[in-house]
Amino acid sequence: MNDRQRDPELRALFEAQRQDDASRAPSFAEMMARAQAAAATTPATQPNLRTRRRREWAGGLAAAAVIAALIVIPRVRSGDDAFEQAVRSFQSDPALGAWQSPTDGLLNLPGDRLLSTIPTVGTEPQ
């Protein structure tokens, strides 16, 4: 026994309701005439609900992507720019690119040239 054959008492109730509704159904011709008049005034290109929702989602995602790009790209670019600038300055003058400690001067002791040069006979030390 399939679904259609079961529950004859419920089926009889629904059948009574079906006949009742059918007797009160509006005229198809009138309804179709009104529908055709409405369809003529409705733009044919108007998208249906599903298409509209898809477009809304796509638009939202695109906007989110643009915002994320605007936030992320300047940060990346600023890091790259600083690096490129350091490379350029090093290429033009290695001394500018070399790192120097602010305490390098403390290592310069009085007379340290005597330690770093080899004395020669017959000349006075400078």
Place this chain on the structure above:
Amino acid sequence: MTSRELEAWLERLHEESFGWALSCCSGDRPRAEDVLQSAYVRVIAGRAVYGGRSTFRTWLFGVIRRVAWEHHRRGRSERQRTLRLEHPDVRVVADHRAAPDAVDSSRALGASLARLPERQREVLHLVFYQDMSIAEAAEVMEISVGSARTHYERGKARLRALLAETHERPSTGS
């Protein structure tokens, strides 16, 4: 499918479609007529296109159901806005129908169906009124067959209980 064939199909299914629209609108006849007309507009204007993946009737019922849902949603938001404008403190409560007060079987069935959850009401209508299989009903309702069967069994049990309650309760006039 040509427009003439389309109209022929719509005419052939008109009474069934109206019955389905009535069910989707909880028996509200003027709203069901609006819904059915909007569905026809959508079909003949090409905004709902039959792809041939199911039977024409199943597809058309799906369109009617979607249009009814949109009307319901739009109508509900408008009603809530009106209520708030008229009575700022009013709370919007669910629209429960009155208990059936007539022994007339068709009215008792309508009143009992109105007290069922939407999905149960839909699947019972499609199977018993429209003579669809549960698989076809599931397709119209855009749910799985298993889910439709669950709604069907629960709905049947609940409907029987409500009908029995209606018959046991003495008529309260009107």
